[in-house]
Amino acid sequence: MLYRGRRWPVDFTLKLRAGGAERLARVIDVSPGGMALTTGGLDPAVGDMVAIEPSTDWIAGEVRWRRGDRIGLAFAAPLDRATLNLITGGKAGGGAYGDLRGRRPDLSEMM
Numbered sequence: 001m002l003y004r005g006r007r008w009p010v011d012f013t014l015k016l017r018a019g020g021a022e023r024l025a026r027v028i029d030v031s032p033g034g035m036a037l038t039t040g041g042l043d044p045a046v047g048d049m050v051a052i053e054p055s056t057d058w059i060a061g062e063v064r065w066r067r068g069d070r071i072g073l074a075f076a077a078p079l080d081r082a083t084l085n086l087i088t089g090g091k092a093g094g095g096a097y098g099d100l101r102g103r104r105p106d107l108s109e110m111m
Contacts, residue, residue: 005031008088015053018044025052030087034061034074044071054087 007029016025016037023040030036035052044050044063050073051058059079065072084092 005033007031007036008091010088010091016040016042016050017053017058018042018048018050027054027087028070030079030084032075032078032084034064034072036070036072039069039071041069054083059083 008031009029010027013024013026014037016023016039018039019042021042023042025040025042026038028036028038037052042050044066046063046066048063049060050063051060052073053059060076061073062076063071064074079087081092
């Protein structure tokens with residue numbers, strides 16, 4: 001079974017760069033290793049390298065899946081805690097996999 005990291009639902013726009021073009025794209029969810037987003041009218045294919053700009057620095061990633069105008073992006077390197085908290089508006093809590101204080105870990109999240 002393929003491990004799928006925890007995701008945080010979000011709703012904001014950022015710059016998406018693909019094939020030399022740049023557009024605004026809407027982010028649907030984010031994890032330390034990637035995100036789901038709309039393409040903003042760009043047409044990247046599965047396997048293409050793209051870049052996003054959530055703040056001042058560009059983050060590279062590979063398109064892993066595509067469904068209509070939505071793509072799944074795997075980051076070239078996992079997001080650090082500060083960047084993940086910036087992107088999620090602090091929802092990521094105490095670390096890259098969330099703040100587990102006050103609740104039992106759900107083992108199904110790790111399967």
